[in-house]
Amino acid sequence: MNWEVVIGLEIHAQLSTNSKLFSGAATSFGAEPNTNTTLVDLGMPGALPVFNKEALRMAVMFGHAVNAEIGMTSIFARKNYFYPDLPKGYQTSQMDDPIVGKGYLDITLDDGTVKRVGITRAHLEEDAGKSLHEDFHGMTGIDLNRSSTPLLEIVSEPDIRSAKEAVAYVKMIHSIVTYLGICDGNMAEGNMRCDVNISLRPKGQEAYGTRTEIKNVNSFRFIERAIYTEIERQADILEDGGKITQETRLYDPDKDETRSMRSKEEANDYRYFPCPDLLPIELTQEYVDQIAANLPELPKQKADRFMSEYKLSEYDAGVLSATRAMADYFEETANVAGNAKLAANWVMGELSKYLNSESKDISESPVSAGHLGGLLVRIEDNTINGKTAKSVLQAMWDGEGSADDIIEAKGLKQVTDTGAIEAVIQSVIDANPAQVEQFRASDEDKQKKMIGFFMGQVMKASQGKANPGMVTPILNKLLKG
Amino acid sequence: MSLEKQDVLKIAHLARLSLDDNDAEQYQNSLTSILDLVEQMQSVDTDGVEPLSNPLEAKQRLRDDVVTEGNRREAFLANAPQTEAGLFLVPQVIE
Numbered sequence: 044m045n046w047e048v049v050i051g052l053e054i055h056a057q058l059s060t061n062s063k064l065f066s067g068a069a070t071s072f073g074a075e076p077n078t079n080t081t082l083v084d085l086g087m088p089g090a091l092p093v094f095n096k097e098a099l100r101m102a103v104m105f106g107h108a109v110n111a112e113i114g115m116t117s118i119f120a121r122k123n124y125f126y127p128d129l130p131k132g133y134q135t136s137q138m139d140d141p142i143v144g145k146g147y148l149d150i151t152l153d154d155g156t157v158k159r160v161g162i163t164r165a166h167l168e169e170d171a172g173k174s175l176h177e178d179f180h181g182m183t184g185i186d187l188n189r190s191s192t193p194l195l196e197i198v199s200e201p202d203i204r205s206a207k208e209a210v211a212y213v214k215m216i217h218s219i220v221t222y223l224g225i226c227d228g229n230m231a232e233g234n235m236r237c238d239v240n241i242s243l244r245p246k247g248q249e250a251y252g253t254r255t256e257i258k259n260v261n262s263f264r265f266i267e268r269a270i271y272t273e274i275e276r277q278a279d280i281l282e283d284g285g286k287i288t289q290e291t292r293l294y295d296p297d298k299d300e301t302r303s304m305r306s307k308e309e310a311n312d313y314r315y316f317p318c319p320d321l322l323p324i325e326l327t328q329e330y331v332d333q334i335a336a337n338l339p340e341l342p343k344q345k346a347d348r349f350m351s352e353y354k355l356s357e358y359d360a361g362v363l364s365a366t367r368a369m370a371d372y373f374e375e376t377a378n379v380a381g382n383a384k385l386a387a388n389w390v391m392g393e394l395s396k397y398l399n400s401e402s403k404d405i406s407e408s409p410v411s412a413g414h415l416g417g418l419l420v421r422i423e424d425n426t427i428n429g430k431t432a433k434s435v436l437q438a439m440w441d442g443e444g445s446a447d448d449i450i451e452a453k454g455l456k457q458v459t460d461t462g463a464i465e466a467v468i469q470s471v472i473d474a475n476p477a478q479v480e481q482f483r484a485s486d487e488d489k490q491k492k493m494i495g496f497f498m499g500q501v502m503k504a505s506q507g508k509a510n511p512g513m514v515t516p517i518l519n520k521l522l523k524g
Numbered sequence: 525m526s527l528e529k530q531d532v533l534k535i536a537h538l539a540r541l542s543l544d545d546n547d548a549e550q551y552q553n554s555l556t557s558i559l560d561l562v563e564q565m566q567s568v569d570t571d572g573v574e575p576l577s578n579p580l581e582a583k584q585r586l587r588d589d590v591v592t593e594g595n596r597r598e599a600f601l602a603n604a605p606q607t608e609a610g611l612f613l614v615p616q617v618i619e
Contacts, residue, residue: 060589061589061590061591062587062589062590062591062592066593067587067590067591067592067593068591068593069591075595075597075610076597076609076610076611077597077600077601077610077611077612078595078597078610079595080596080597080600081593081596085600093585093586093587094584094585094586094587095586095587095589096586096587096588096589097588097589098589099586118577123538125540126617127612127614127617139575140577174617175611176616176617179608179611179613181616182606182608182613182614182615182616183613183614183615183616183617184608184609184611184612184613185611185612185613185614186610186611187612312538314538317577317578319578321584322578322580322582322583322584322585323577323578323583323584324583324584325583325584
């Protein structure tokens with residue numbers, strides 16, 4: 044049978060506030076266990092939450108960025124369940140009146156088509172702590188540093204129809220939250236986590252099939268693979284006349300399979316009720332409008348500007364605006380280099396090769412944008428040629444300093460002195476009499492092919508420093524005798 | 525509306541309360557009478573009345589995003605029956 048895939052996503056984005064959602068503890072990642080905790084985070088009796096102003100502002104920013112209605116009155120609710128890393132016995136979240144209501148965003152697919160995905164809502168909630176199951180002689184260790192860290196849970200409509208669309212959507216959300224500067228977007232650190240709801244229905248059928256939820260998928264690649272795997276599993280069951288069980292599943296990247304989490308019959312009986320410790324949040328129109336007016340440039344606007352201002356192709360503009368770190372890096376490089384096209388080529392080409400080979404994000408590049416720009420300046424003014432520039436970049440990557448330092452220290456400056464170039468060419472001609480004779484005996488077409496050999500010898504003899512543009516005419520002249 | 529004993533046991537389990545048969549029956553009666561009262565209240569016409577999430581006529585005060593508390597781990601761990609390597613230890617949770 045022909046199945047249609049229906050996917051909806053819940054994304055938890057950790058907001059990059061300094062302090063927690065409801066307490067004055069720090070949110071820093073990687074701190075010693077339980078050092079970023081307060082009486083509030085530990086759920087001590089009588090400790091009361093106080094709401095973080097910045098988390099509210101960030102949520103409203105996100106709402107504007109996805110064209111959403113902002114909840115002018117929003118309410119915190121308690122989601123009740125027992126787990127040792129949730130000492131209060133409830134998670135403070137939002138239910139009926141979230142801070143961000145219905146919105147949408149447009150994603151661009153590989154074939155260039157634009158698809159609109161609805162956003163159901165986005166609400167503020169606190170994170171839970173962390174359970175560590177290893178090495179505690181049969182006990183579980185609890186670290187509450189993450190407890191009460193602010194999260195924005197972004198819920199999409201079931202508008203997504205394939206794994207590719209899902210990845211494009213998550214990338215777009217990632218791009219938006221990092222552009223807004225409200226989330227670091229580091230998926231490996233759990234900054235952004237994704238739950239995927241998947242169901243299948245026969246093509247043409249209106250009613251949705253029974254869905255499963257895959258919890259906590261934490262990379263773009265795993266999202267795509269988890270979806271493919273789960274689609275296949277569901278299709279196999281349905282083709283055999285079976286039924287899908289509504290349940291929560293986990294994706295195991297090592298085995299490339301999803302499997303059922305421990306079945307929790309009452310798992311969804313969270314008994315939400317308005318949190319009596321927190322009053323309703325009332326926003327003024329002035330506050331909401333002021334945030335809208337100060338929204339930074341978003342990915343789509345940035346890509347459009349790259350095309351008009353720097354004359355980049357749509358593809359290049361898309362790649363270079365994909366993350367804020369990438370866009371900022373490119374713009375700074377282009378400004379220093381004074382040639383946007385050259386900067387685009389080097390950032391997407393040579394630099395990306397180095398970054399990929401060490402699985403580094405551009406924000407972790409050992410070569411700063413200023414240094415890369417400085418290298419490109421030396422290509423532009425003919426101090427070095429493109430080939431030498433690649434070896435200079437290698438040295439910069441290895442931490443040997445700026446392009447000028449390296450060119451100076453290694454004596455890589457291109458030779459542009461006609462006399463010196465002539466001398467090198469003459470030495471090559473003298474050293475290869477047989478080839479010269481053969482060259483002189485050949486017709487013009489053949490000569491064009493043979494010149495490459497001499498060119499290579501000259502570059503070798505000059506240690507790559509001869510300016511190729513100057514070598515060619517002199518070489519031709521001297522070869523022809 | 526009357527609650528079954530089964531409902532009472534389920535609610536107790538969700539709240540991690542252990543009830544014996546005697547307790548369960550008593551709660552079944554008292555919870556049922558609370559629900560009866562709720563039913564009575566539901567007959568009131570509330571058209572045009574905004575749902576109330578908090579009885580206080582006040583709105584949420586906001587806090588500046590500043591770290592105001594430092595590391596008090598030793599004091600917090602001192603209350604726990606078992607700790608190790610800066611962690612609270614609890615009976616194993618099986619995933």
